[in-house]
Amino acid sequence: xxxxxxxxxxxxxxxxxxxxxxxxxxxxxxxxxxxxxxxxxxxxxxxxxxxxxxxxxxxxxxxxxxxxxxxxxxxxxxxxxxxxxxxxxxxxxxxxxxxxxxxxxxxxxxxxxxxxxxxxxxxxxxxxxxxxxxxxxxxxxxxxxxxxxxxxxxxxxxxxxxxxxxxxxxxxxxxxxxxxxxxxxxxxxxxxxxxxxxxxxxxxxxxxxxxxxxxxxxxxxxxxxxxxxxxxxxxxxxxxxxxxxxxxxxxxxxxxxxxxxxxxxxxxxxxxxxxxxxxxxxxxxxxxxxxxxxxxxxxxxxxxxxxxxxxxxxxxxxxxxxxxxxxxxxxxxxxxxxxxxxxxxxxxxxxxxxxxxxxxxxxxxxxxxxxxxxxxxxxxxxxxxxxxxxxxxxxxxxxxxxxxxxxxxxxxxxxxxxxxxxxxxxxxxxxxxxxxxxxxxxxxxxxxxxxxxxxxxxxxxxxxxxxxxxxxxxxxxxxxxxxxxxxxxxxxxxxxxxxxxxxxxxxxxxxxxxxxxxxxxxxxxxxxxxxxxxxxxxxxxxxxxxxxxxxxxxxxxxxxxxxxxxxxxxxx
Numbered sequence: 001x002x003x004x005x006x007x008x009x010x011x012x013x014x015x016x017x018x019x020x021x022x023x024x025x026x027x028x029x030x031x032x033x034x035x036x037x038x039x040x041x042x043x044x045x046x047x048x049x050x051x052x053x054x055x056x057x058x059x060x061x062x063x064x065x066x067x068x069x070x071x072x073x074x075x076x077x078x079x080x081x082x083x084x085x086x087x088x089x090x091x092x093x094x095x096x097x098x099x100x101x102x103x104x105x106x107x108x109x110x111x112x113x114x115x116x117x118x119x120x121x122x123x124x125x126x127x128x129x130x131x132x133x134x135x136x137x138x139x140x141x142x143x144x145x146x147x148x149x150x151x152x153x154x155x156x157x158x159x160x161x162x163x164x165x166x167x168x169x170x171x172x173x174x175x176x177x178x179x180x181x182x183x184x185x186x187x188x189x190x191x192x193x194x195x196x197x198x199x200x201x202x203x204x205x206x207x208x209x210x211x212x213x214x215x216x217x218x219x220x221x222x223x224x225x226x227x228x229x230x231x232x233x234x235x236x237x238x239x240x241x242x243x244x245x246x247x248x249x250x251x252x253x254x255x256x257x258x259x260x261x262x263x264x265x266x267x268x269x270x271x272x273x274x275x276x277x278x279x280x281x282x283x284x285x286x287x288x289x290x291x292x293x294x295x296x297x298x299x300x301x302x303x304x305x306x307x308x309x310x311x312x313x314x315x316x317x318x319x320x321x322x323x324x325x326x327x328x329x330x331x332x333x334x335x336x337x338x339x340x341x342x343x344x345x346x347x348x349x350x351x352x353x354x355x356x357x358x359x360x361x362x363x364x365x366x367x368x369x370x371x372x373x374x375x376x377x378x379x380x381x382x383x384x385x386x387x388x389x390x391x392x393x394x395x396x397x398x399x400x401x402x403x404x405x406x407x408x409x410x411x412x413x414x415x416x417x418x419x420x421x422x423x424x425x426x427x428x429x430x431x432x433x434x435x436x437x438x439x440x441x442x443x444x445x446x447x448x449x450x451x452x453x454x455x456x457x458x459x460x461x462x463x464x465x466x467x468x469x470x471x472x473x474x475x476x477x478x479x480x481x482x483x484x485x486x487x488x489x490x491x492x493x494x495x496x497x498x499x500x501x502x503x504x505x506x507x508x509x510x511x512x513x514x515x516x517x518x519x520x521x522x523x524x525x526x527x528x529x530x531x532x533x534x535x536x537x538x539x540x541x542x543x544x545x546x547x548x549x550x551x552x553x554x555x556x557x558x559x560x561x562x563x564x565x566x567x568x569x570x571x572x
Contacts, residue, residue, distance in 0.1 A: 011416035012425065018351070022419045025192075029141065036139035036185075045181040050213040051172075052164075055265045057208060057258040059158035060312050061111065062305045068116035071109050072124060078103030080383015089131045099382050105132075105143045106151040114159035125163045130171065133178050139185065146189045147198035149182055150205030157212040158258070183209040187219050190226055194421075195352035197248050200234055203227045204255035211262040224271060227259060231277040239277075239284030240329025243353040244346055246288035247301030250309065253281045257315055279318050285309065287322035287333060288342065290367040294539075296342050297365065297376045298331070299349075300356030300392075303539040324442075325435060332433060332444045337469025338369040343461075344397075345446045348408055348427040355421040359408035360397035361428050361448045362461045366472055366566065371515050372498040373566065374398050378538035391538065392424065400459050400476055401492050402555075407450035426450075440473070441466045455489050456482035457555055470568040479559040488554035493562060495523070499537045499546035505530075511549050512569075525551055525564040 011019045035041055070077055074085045079099035083090065095101035109128065113121040136143045143149075156179070164172065186206050193202040203226040210220025234242045234252065241249040256278050263270050288296045293306030324333050330346025343364040348354050356379070366374040377396035380388040390396060393406035408427030411417045428450035435444050447460035460477040476493055497503055502514045509530055511523040523530075528551070535548040551562060 011411065011420060015411075015416070015420060015423075019416060019419060026419065033139060033141060036144075042138070042181070045184045047180065047184065048215040049173075049180050050176055050215040052214075053157060053160060053212050054214050055157075055212050055262050056161045057154075057158050057212070057262050059111070059154070059258065060254055060308045062308055063111045063115035065112065065116055067109075067112035068121060071113060072116075072120055076100075076104065076109065078108055078382075080381070080385075089135075090128070091131050091135050102142060102148055105136075105148050107132075107155045110155045110159045110163075114162050117162060122162055126167065126171070129163065129175060133174055137178065144182070144185060146186055146191075146193040146202040149186050150190075150193065150198075150202035153179070153182060153186070153205045153209055154201070154255075154258070157208055179213065180215060183213065183216075183219060187222055196234070196243060196355070197251055200227075200230045200252050201255060203230045204259055207259050208262055211259070211266055211268075220268075224259075224274070227256075228271060228273045231256075231273060235277050235281060236328035237280070238323065238326045238328040239280030239282070239287075240326055240331075243299060243349050243356065244329055244331075244344075245299040245301040245356060246285070246295040247304055248356075249281060249288075250285055250295065250301075250304055250312070253278070253285060254312060256281065257312055261315075278316075279320060282313060282316040282318065283320035283322045284326065284329065285313060286320075287326060287331070290340060290365070290370075290372055291338065292367070292370040292372065297378045297539050298342075298344055298360065298363070299358050300379045302379060302381075325433075330431065330433075332435060332446070332463075334442055334444060334463065334465040334472075335469075336441060336465045336467050339367070339465060339469030339472065341366045341463060341465055341472060343444055343446065343463060345431055345433040345444075347429065347431055348424050352421060352423070354424040356392075357408075357424040358392045358397065359394045359406045359424060359427055359450075360399060361407060361431060361450055362446050362459060363397035363399040364461075364463060365398065368469070368519070368521070368568070371500065371517070371519075372539075373501065373513065373521060374495050375498050375537065375539065377496055377536055378540075380538060381541055384538065384543060387536070387538065387543070388422070395492070395494060396496070398495050399461070399493075400478065401494065402451045402455050402457055402459075402478075403489050404492070405451075405454065407448075438464065440464050441471075452481050456480055456484060457489065457491075471565060472567075473563070473565040475561060475563050477559055477561045478555045480555060480557065484556060486556075488556040490552065490554050491560075493551040493564075495549040496535050496537070497547050497549065499544040501547075503532050503547045503549065505532065513566075518570075520569045522567045522569045523549055523564065524567070525562060527551065527553065527562050 076083050076090055081096040081100040083093050113125045190202045190206050193199040207223030207227045210223050260270050294303035332343045332345055334341040341364055344360050349357050363376055377391050379391055394401045408424050411423045411425055428448035431448045433446040441464050443464040445462045451457045458479045458481055462475045464473045500516055504512050506512050513521040531550045533548050533550050535546045537544045537546040
């Protein structure tokens with residue numbers, strides 16, 4: 001399931017100004033590197049040298065001991081690739097991919113080694129740091145690019161204690177000389193980090209560098225200013241993220257918590273803008289949590305570790321509860337009994353924030369207690385990029401697909417995408433949504449024009465959740481906005497089912513869904529045929545086989561309305 005189609009050299013006209021700007025910056029790279037490696041420029045990075053890390057922030061990301069075991073055996077596994085070191089330095093080995101190289105330069109190996117502890121892990125981490133300092137003491141890219149440098153610094157601040165404690169004095173001094181220069185360089189080029197989460201991380205790292213090291217209060221002030229600017233830029237008034245990705249929001253929140261903890265630890269008051277953003281983000285993370293404690297799969301986000309999410313939210317003293325509608329992030333939420341339903345009612349994010357977005361307008365997810373029932377297919381991990389194009393298309397979401405065509409497409413392969421990233425282009429220009437309380441329960445209505453331009457068809461969806469949470473009903477309406485071809489235009493309504501459930505066709509054409517607990521749900525629709533097809537699920541790290549319920553048909557001269565329902569039928 002790879003992306004097809006011709007390569008495109010130039011981007012669409014609307015992206016041309018940004019394309020030319022990025023092209024200019026890339027053309028200036030050799031001169032930038034030469035200048036920043038010069039003796040005179042490096043003198044600008046000199047100054048007071050820190051001699052210790054005064055605070056080690058807690059990083060909530062999970063660390064796997066099996067990764068540490070592989071590292072201790074000489075296997076460096078990053079981004080789906082693995083390189084084994086028998087002799088020599090890992091930094092001298094050919095990188096199998098750019099992602100693997102970036103992970104190595106970002107010290108992705110430090111957290112698992114720190115979690116493992118012990119003399120062997122400490123010795124390996126010390127040697128790797130020494131090798132890095134010897135090879136990258138002067139500016140080079142991507143090792144000194146702000147996003148890479150920011151992630152590396154955060155890992156050193158959060159996980160460096162086990163290396164720095166009782167370390168050799170000469171080794172420590174060399175490391176702190178490098179840290180001083182990296183932090184001062186980050187203060188100069190933090191705004192060169194790519195838009196979105198990378199720039200947010202670089203800004204957080206700059207603030208942490210002023211808190212964890214005691215050499216520059218000026219850098220602390222600059223870092224907090226940059227972080228506040230990114231919060232204003234990326235965090236929406238309802239607490240969501242500009243990318244509309246639940247996972248990206250979680251990572252931004254994680255960095256905010258680290259900075260707030262560091263501020264409190266060294267005796268600084270948390271700025272009100274950071275505190276306000278924190279208090280908006282926490283309820284929005286709760287908004288996206290299913291009953292299993294993990295996140296819904298929208299716009300490039302994965303489930304993430306439920307313990308990590310719970311640990312971060314436990315540090316939220318306000319305990320703000322989620323809204324039923326996030327108007328800026330554009331999601332609707334229905335909750336009743338043990339049942340939760342979430343629906344995407346938004347357009348494609350702007351600019352670089354669309355580099356991981358999905359074409360899933362009016363897609364929904366639905367769970368009962370800790371069991372997900374209807375899901376979206378998820379997103380590709382670094383080692384699964386062959387799935388990426390398909391997973392971002394409309395058919396990988398629990399919504400309606402017209403003529404087997406995605407309502408938005410990824411920027412064509414070629415030089416333009418190399419510069420601007422795999423942005424999602426097109427999609428609905430107008431999405432309308434409302435909610436109301438009815439005798440049957442709370443109801444969400446949504447409609448979008450994502451297929452009007454290409455096929456002349458508007459899609460509307462209504463979801464209603466019964467007060468007891470035992471019945472979720474829906475209606476999909478496809479309305480022609482212009483005269484269609486005589487044979488009609490085919491459509492498919494897809495309901496991707498979580499791989500833990502088993503589907504079977506019952507007498508009468510209904511679909512029975514059986515949970516591992518023995519609990520059952522029944523799907524029925526007012527039209528047919530209803531079929532069961534293969535699907536995949538990438539909510540976590542592994543690709544899992546699953547199934548999907550599909551209703552097929554065609555739109556001709558008159559609107560088509562399909563009513564369907566998921567009804568609980570028993571307990572195990």
